[in-house]
Amino acid sequence: MSSDSLSGLLGRPVQMRTGGGAKAFLRKVWAVAAKDIRAELRAKEVASTMIVFGLLAVIIFGLAFDLRVPKSAMVVPGILWVIVLFAGILGLHRSFGAEIDRETLPGLLLAPVEPSAIYFGKLASNLLYLFLLEFCMLPLLLVMFDTNLYHPVILLGLFLGTLGYAEVGTFFAALTANTRARESMLPVLLLPVMVPVFMAGVSLTAGILDGRPVSGLTSWLVILAVFDVIFFVAAYWIVDLIWDGI
């Protein structure tokens, strides 16, 4: 079949839909995210694994620290953030790993959208899974450790920290997707870069639980927010370079 008859068969030739302003970009991001969420609703392999792992980890930590620490509020901030980081790894590496396994990544990259739209779509779905995980974890932490984490500042810190984590995590998941041993490579790359988010998150949570005034803890919120903004911009600029050879 000649190329002329082929394009005749397909109608008008496919064009990169790169114009259209912010609204069109958001629509493309949503298209990628909706595809991921739909696949997840049918397969139930990423978010469910993360959530079950998270709940399991809370129980394991409960067993580990029960009767060993004088006040459970002393260890809960660390437990919360460690579980978010570790359970997050499970979901993050699947976000591009699943595309590689099913050999659908080239198809996704052939879609007539900017690579950054694919990145932000994946970021949106990963964020959703992480928020779901936290939504399920907080009540169990309350029951297991008798520590109430439903404080607006803790929740804000959790939101900002999760956003930064998902930004960098989705980016590194895209980087490691094509490497050997990507499951073990992702945490090795990701965890040292996440140290500032981890330190800020733990300190903020601990500060609130210790009853310190919020005014003394705003610097942690600032660090989390600046981290989010800088890595958001950096990812937007650099993400095109990941796939330019494929």
Add this chain to the structure above:
Amino acid sequence: MTTTSLRRKADPWYMPLLTLDVLAGLAMIVAVWAGLLYAKEAANLAGDEQIAQRIFYFHMGCNITATIGFLISVIGSIGYLVRRSLVWDRIAQAGVEVGTIFGFGIMTTGAIWAKPTWNTYWTWDPRLTTATITILIYLAYMLFRNGMDNRHTRARFASIYALFAFISVPFTYYSARIFRSIHPVVFDGANAEAQGGDIVGGVGATMGQTLGITITCFIILFLALFFHRWRQLNLESRIEDLREELYQ
């Protein structure tokens, strides 16, 4: 024809590198002499601390060279992303590898020094935290490179990772600094020295000279190691080129 002259013919870098090696060896002897014998004793210290403070010259030497190595790697990474030439990538890789060796030097000398002065091998001081995390990041960088076969993909991904990692280092430093200012330092006497104020302010003449000498010596050592590794990577890359040509 002897093997030496054969080598010299094949590689124009042979003699300069040999000279640099000899210089680096001499420089290390000079550094040990200056640090242990030439520098006078610190006026405000006694006993174990007095002997232990002499490790500072080697600690600082490692510190400067590791920083140079990591800066070279960032420049190399940006250079690769802009020019897309593997020459830059090899510079970045050599910088990271040699910088990491000196990074372990910082950790080892620091821990040995910290035990008599701070009464602990380890504390989560901002500098210690940042140095540790930076070294972990560059260890991850080396592992990451191992996981990719295509040279251009490897160079591109490694450069992107190096850039991202470089952005996060100041965040680690600032969070660690706030972390310490909220939590009081547990061990007595750690505070003033942890900030490094008295070291910069209170050095005598011989101590300042010794510091200059040892830093210069360590930079010579760094250059020798860096050029060796860089040349090795160039040769490796040439072998790879020839192999690709052969199989095409």
